[in-house]
Amino acid sequence: MDQAISNPLLSPPELSPLEQEVLEEYERLAENMKKLASVLDNMAGRPTTEILDGLRELERKTSLVFTLLKASVYSIVLQQEIDFGDHNDDQRS
Numbered sequence: 001m002d003q004a005i006s007n008p009l010l011s012p013p014e015l016s017p018l019e020q021e022v023l024e025e026y027e028r029l030a031e032n033m034k035k036l037a038s039v040l041d042n043m044a045g046r047p048t049t050e051i052l053d054g055l056r057e058l059e060r061k062t063s064l065v066f067t068l069l070k071a072s073v074y075s076i077v078l079q080q081e082i083d084f085g086d087h088n089d090d091q092r093s
Helices: 002-006 017-045 049-092
Strands: none
């Protein structure tokens, strides 16, 4: 057993204080990245009320524009039918 402890391949190498500090910083960074990933995952899974309110407002505006567009198209078609009907009446007379 003493042989395993003295074997440099089985025991961690000695680190300088600066190397140890850098490794600790990387460990903290890795933990922070895990926390960030978890928060982002939660946010993606549950949209905030602000986003939902914005989407509802956009839906209302889109619906209004669609209704106005349909009314405009209907008005144009109706006007063309009236004009076409007048044209046919002129030809019959």
